[in-house]
Amino acid sequence: MSGLALRADRVSLGHGSRLVVRDLSFEVRPGEVFAVLGASGCGKSTLLRSIAGLLRVQDGTLFADDKPIFAPSPDRALMFQDDALLPWRSVRRNVELPLAIRALSRTDRRARAEQWLDRVGLADQADRLPAQLSGGMRQRVQLARTLAGEPRAVLMDEPFGALDAQTRGAMQRLLADVLSSTAATVVFVTHDVDEALFVADRVAVLTPAGIRTLVEVPEPRDPATRGTPLVREARDELLAALFERNAA
Known part of the structure; x- marks a missing residue:
């Protein structure tokens, strides 16, 4: 079974009358791992819950395989930091x-x-x-x-955020190994730039005004590339985008 293609078309997200993200547009390719970085409160978890069909968007449309998302589906599974x-x-x-x-x-x-x-x-x-x-x-x-x-799409909300560094590294490697045998699309929310660069094919920096930066990851899920010049360049670009957002 192939992974889902996910797409946001000028989406606004929020709670009640308070918007946390406006005019958000992006595409996630079937089978790719798409990481989302951003400051606390920028809407990362709200975005995941909306893709899962648990929250309605305030404006715009979210799509799964070009079909609007209005409700939960077994095709889209949500994995939390709290194992539940x-x-x-x-x-x-x-x-x-x-x-x-x-x-x-x-x-x-x-x-x-x-x-x-x-x-x-x-x-x-x-x-x-x-x-x-x-x-x-x-x-x-x-x-x-x-x-x-x-599921055809796995939505991961900081799943390793509560773990110690050693255990977190082991879980990252396990995830990389498991993903090699599944075609599922993954949207992976994290605060950790290095984690995003390890697990993802592309990394986006989310802000209240939408996606500020989108970076292709050179050779994802390969521990040997973590310190290479191309990965360091991608890391610097993401950190600059995060710092710019936090300083704004």
């Missing part, structure tokens, strides 16, 4: 949850859940409860649960 695992369900049954909602048989749910738990390195933790896991392990469960439903 159900504490009374085992790790396996948490991963099975979106499959149960879609009425897959118990056998198929179990097989797919165990497949994804193996992919994220937690096959031996399937019968544990979330409270028995570390923060990084819980995020791996959430990643497995998100991808087990085979």
Whole structure:
């Protein structure tokens, strides 16, 4: 299954009468990882929730495969910083949850859940409860649960933001490995420029006036390129855009 093409056409986003973003236009190519950077309160999370169909745009239109987004869809899965695992369900049954909602048989749910738990390195933790896991392990469960439903677009809202540096690096590498085997489109919100440059094909800096800067990432998801001149140049461009926004 191919990834979704996502598009914003002169979109304004906000809460009630307060707008946080005006006149936002961009396109996300099917199967690409599109990272969004920006200052706190600039509308990053609001944008993700709107693409997920949980919030209505104030003006303009969001599209998935050229169809306007008006409501949630199994094609678009949202992954939060807070893992939101159900504490009374085992790790396996948490991963099975979106499959149960879609009425897959118990056998198929179990097989797919165990497949994804193996992919994220937690096959031996399937019968544990979330409270028995570390923060990084819980995020791996959430990643497995998100991808087990085979969404065509994954919307990630600072999914590693609450993790320590070592665990965060491990999750970035795991995500890069997992994404190599899925065609899903990913919109990845983060505050971390280096994280964005590692996981994404393109990185956008979001401001209340729309996207200020859009950078193509040279050789994304390759740890060996993190310090190369082309990556440093991209990093400098993104930092300049962020600093300009914060100083405004």
